[in-house]
Amino acid sequence: MLSVVLPAYNEEKMIQKAADTIDRILAAEQIEYEIVFVNDGSKDATWEEIEKAANRNPKVVGVRFSRNFGKEAAMLAGLAEASGDCCAVMDCDLQHPPETLVEMYRLWEQGYEVIEGVKRTRGKESALHRLSAGLFYKMISKAVKIDMSRASDFKLLDRRAVDALLSLPERNVFFRALSSWIGFKTTSVEFDVQERTEGESKWSTRSLIQYAIKNIVIFSTAALQFVTCAGVVVFVAAVLLAIQTLVRYFAGHAVEGFTTVILLILSIGSLVMISLGIIGYYIGKIYEEVKGRPRYLIAKKVGKGR
Ligand code: UDP
Numbered sequence: 001m002l003s004v005v006l007p008a009y010n011e012e013k014m015i016q017k018a019a020d021t022i023d024r025i026l027a028a029e030q031i032e033y034e035i036v037f038v039n040d041g042s043k044d045a046t047w048e049e050i051e052k053a054a055n056r057n058p059k060v061v062g063v064r065f066s067r068n069f070g071k072e073a074a075m076l077a078g079l080a081e082a083s084g085d086c087c088a089v090m091d092c093d094l095q096h097p098p099e100t101l102v103e104m105y106r107l108w109e110q111g112y113e114v115i116e117g118v119k120r121t122r123g124k125e126s127a128l129h130r131l132s133a134g135l136f137y138k139m140i141s142k143a144v145k146i147d148m149s150r151a152s153d154f155k156l157l158d159r160r161a162v163d164a165l166l167s168l169p170e171r172n173v174f175f176r177a178l179s180s181w182i183g184f185k186t187t188s189v190e191f192d193v194q195e196r197t198e199g200e201s202k203w204s205t206r207s208l209i210q211y212a213i214k215n216i217v218i219f220s221t222a223a224l225q226f227v228t229c230a231g232v233v234v235f236v237a238a239v240l241l242a243i244q245t246l247v248r249y250f251a252g253h254a255v256e257g258f259t260t261v262i263l264l265i266l267s268i269g270s271l272v273m274i275s276l277g278i279i280g281y282y283i284g285k286i287y288e289e290v291k292g293r294p295r296y297l298i299a300k301k302v303g304k305g306r
């Protein structure tokens with residue numbers, strides 16, 4: 001059986017549509033399935049829609065978070081709730097085409113354990129967005145040693161891969177990269193990102209930047225290495241300046257140079273503060289991990305046997 005996990009945050013208009021579309025496509029292909037909706041603390045009628053969908057179709061189950069925990073947590077909760085031999089994760093705004101699910105499922109039948117959805121095109125984006133996304137994925141790709149530039153959260157995982165993912169102890173997760181990190185027999189399927197038909201994207205520029213920083217920090221120590229590199233550069237400059245200063249001192253004219261002093265204090269001061277900030281951010285993430293709080297809290301479930 002295939003479990004389709006759909007995280008939903010303020011998607012009241014999309015629940016029924018998503019359930020119907022997936023039902024139609026999978027039923028036509030005679031693929032046995034269940035749909036797992038995870039309501040990530042929505043403020044609209046998403047949960048009522050999920051309950052309705054579950055009452056109408058016994059193959060639909062739903063999980064409701066006690067508040068908004070974010071998409072990563074929602075995807076993991078869906079996977080934990082799913083009982084299929086393989087599980088697919090996709091957006092419930094149908095920007096991930098459900099037709100591709102069938103293609104993924106067929107590959108799974110051929111023995112692949114991780115089937116990654118890869119974006120053929122990145123959809124409509126501004127130049128700045130494209131540039132920063134490019135930089136972000138370069139850093140992440142280096143950390144996981146796999147090209148992630150066209151990666152998405154649209155995937156199909158074998159039961160073994162799902163169990164491996166769920167057994168990872170960390171609280172802060174970046175699903176997109178972790179599914180590559182776990183390994184297994186992997187292949188990919190290209191898809192075109194669809195236009196959103198209802199509702200709106202939950203991402204603002206600010207939240208995207210925060211998301212990028214958080215995932216770089218939880219997945220790689222590259223930023224910490226930046227601190228070391230910057231330290232080395234400043235050290236080399238310091239040696240050169242020290243030599244110049246000493247030469248001037250012995251030559252007998254050492255009083256000038258206030259501009260240099262001011263510039264040095266400013267630049268080294270800011271560098272030290274930025275470095276402390278980076279280290280502080282990592283410590284913050286370690287603190288969150290050490291507390292060991294659950295990734296999410298479930299308030300309610302609907303569906304057969306729940
Ligand atoms: N989502 C979620 N929790 C959040 C934000 C988003 O579960 O806090 C879900 C959302 O309902 C959708 C998917 O994640 O199914 C992708 O969100 P969105 O369409 O806003 O992102 P985009 O497609 O613009 O990257």
Ligand code: MG
Nearest residue numbers: 091093095196
């Ligand atoms: Mg979307």
